[in-house]
Amino acid sequence: MGNAFLVWRLAVKDIRHRPVLAALLLVAIAAGAATLTLGLALRGTADNPYARTRAATNGPDVVATDFNGDPQAPAQASDVVPLEHAPGVVAYSGPFPVTWASLRIGRTRATAAVEGRSAAPSAVDRPRLARGSWVRPGGVVVEAGFASALGLHVGDRLRLGGTSFEVVGIAVTVAFPSYPDSLGSFLVGSLSSYSLGLVWVAEADVARLAAVGSEPVFYYLDLKLDDSAAARAFANRYTTGSSSQQSSGPSATGGASTSPTTLTLYPWQLVRSQDVKLLARAQAVLYTGSWLLALLAIASVAVLVGGRMAEQTRRVGLLKAVGGTPNFVAVVLLCENVLVGLCAAAVGLLAGWLTAPSIAGPGAGLLGAPNPPSLTASSVGLVVALALGVAVAATLLPAIRAARQSTVAALGDSALAPRRSPRLIRLSSHLPVTLLLGARLALRRPWRLLLSVCSVAVMASGLVAVLIVRTTAAGVSPGPRVTQAVAIISAALVVLTAINAVFIAWSSALDARRPAALARALGATPRQVTLGMSAALALPAFFGALLGIPGGILIYEAPKHSGSTTIPSALSLTAVVVVTVLVIAVLTAVPVSIGAQRSVAEVLQSETT
């Protein structure tokens, strides 16, 4: 009991004694844990808002349309009417006339699908008003996702096909996928862009708008079946003609399109899958990002723990001098980082849990909050295992090495003997004095430099992958969720790399304090030492950033992508490398210059005490 109490006390007191280091360690691990939590928590979160909206609007099981892919082909309401009495249909609404029109609010332009509705509520697909009232002549209701994207409010005026309308209401529906996901593709196949919003108008206004814009009118019929699970089969049964024309439309996921005079039917499952598709992309981004962050977290923790060990040498000696066995010492050091790892797991879980709703949020197009992030025991276990795994993996070796160190040497706070490579020494002898000093000091720990290369390479890979995503998807928005996920990953990568850079520099400065003091005693200026070490530490950053270019391409191409990869311009890639190296050089200069300001006498004297 005494030993357990002592391990706990030593670990907690040391964490409290060095709060900044502990906090940085926590941030490094928590970033990976939070991202993994996000990725895990997003599973199935969109289902609940969809189901709630579907129930509230009496959403259709099947939507049938006579739109045949040809805007010039005439359509009639009677095309879809026979389906009203098809076996299995228990209720229906419509047919509703639909056309599309250009929409303008101030300088903002968009394209809208305009559906005509009567003032009376329909039996199936009753759009649920979030605000305002239902359509009336001259007054339109805007789909909530579309309204949110355009910043529209009840009472605003907009122009449809050149005619001014008042926004009298904002409503949600599940008859179509919510904006901005895939409504355009859903409604009109490959004929329109993705950014097509839905507006309900009075039935009489549809024909007028179609005439003004010379657009066709086609019809939608909303059907309720006695067995909603059979919607897909029903849609397949009544879809007529070939589906060859809808290469990029909904046919791939269950709907079908037809030649002129034929019908296309969409089951409700298709709408749901469209609503969750972007969430799945965001989840894929977060999964990939969490692995990158986990790698970076291992590098961060290794650097931080290495730095802490350099500070704790005397503490290790003391623990052993008063009777601590090597195992006990290793357990104390491990316990500290495991404690931080556990806290980081808790912080990561909480951060992921709290962030998940904003990414998994239903958007304005669906009702209510998403499912509480579905963190099962296995998800929590996975996140905790990741956090602890990172802490243990990075701590184990240094802890064992510290525990095995000679007690006397540890009490004297002797730095571990540096490795010297004759070849590197020969090479560095040709450098200018400043660089020679820096290279000789930094090259004392080649493994640390390798860690630095890896750390920068991981970050640069992430950034290059983001750059490729942006270049490849030029002109097409990946959607707010994916954008948010990418932003989170990028920010976390940059923060972790900055922490790594600072601590690699700090550890190197700490490790090289005596030779650096000796160099100053022999006439080197603090500026020479600082500049030299910063330059020496920026060199691995350069190699890391270079490695990041193929790394980023690899990360982008590792998952199956249907399209081709567009490599960003040489200028963009050069900018990534140059900016990375400059930022790392500036970041490393801070701890190195602080170390270089220490009194030479104090440092040299500490060697003898």
Add this chain to the structure above:
Amino acid sequence: MHDQASGGVLLRAHALRKDYGSGEGLIRAVDDVDLQVARGEALAVRGPSGCGKSTLLHLLGGLDRPTAGELWLGERRIDRLSERALARLRRHEVGFVFQAFHLMEELNAQENVELPALLAGLTPRAARQRARQLLERVGLDDRAGHLPSALSGGQRQRVAIARALANEPALVLADEPTGNLDSAATLEVLRLFQGLHKEGLTLVVVTHDEGIAASADRRVSMRDGAFVGETRPVEDAGPDLHPTGPGG
């Protein structure tokens, strides 16, 4: 505590040697040292800087391993013990006092004293009681909650002495215990050591301080790793209570 008259030999070293490096760069820090310390005896080891005093102390306390020779603590040979066994030895039978104090900066005075007791398996409550007694004994019961950074050098060394006594060791080894202290603090520490000696504790003190050396039962001098002389204070001569500080 332990009584010199009743105990016999507590610590015995025979042909003890410690080498660093090899070949041309071989340094013999301790060279063929024979030593016996009786229970309850206070031994002072003196000599110039770099003569091997501290290395000898580290060997005697199991902090370091000899290159050759034998080392016995009581009836137990300790130069061949495993790291774990040496840790247990340091925990239960040897107390260390260092020149640089070596207190845990993140623990307060009381927690520093509790450290060896907890390592030895005492319950937290028993360790706390023991630490309070020892801090009272070294006159620091009012400073129990202070971190080392809030204590003077003399106070830190008294905490270190209390810590060395936490498990009632058979032997206390002190390496220049007054080396970093001013004369007032040196006097305090000297009085503490005299008190411990009177209570029968076995002490081996490496020191430059004449006061400490004079209060010992026996003084040995080292040079180049070997013992070069041994003196005993004149019977009934009192200790020098006017220390001259390190190197003096």
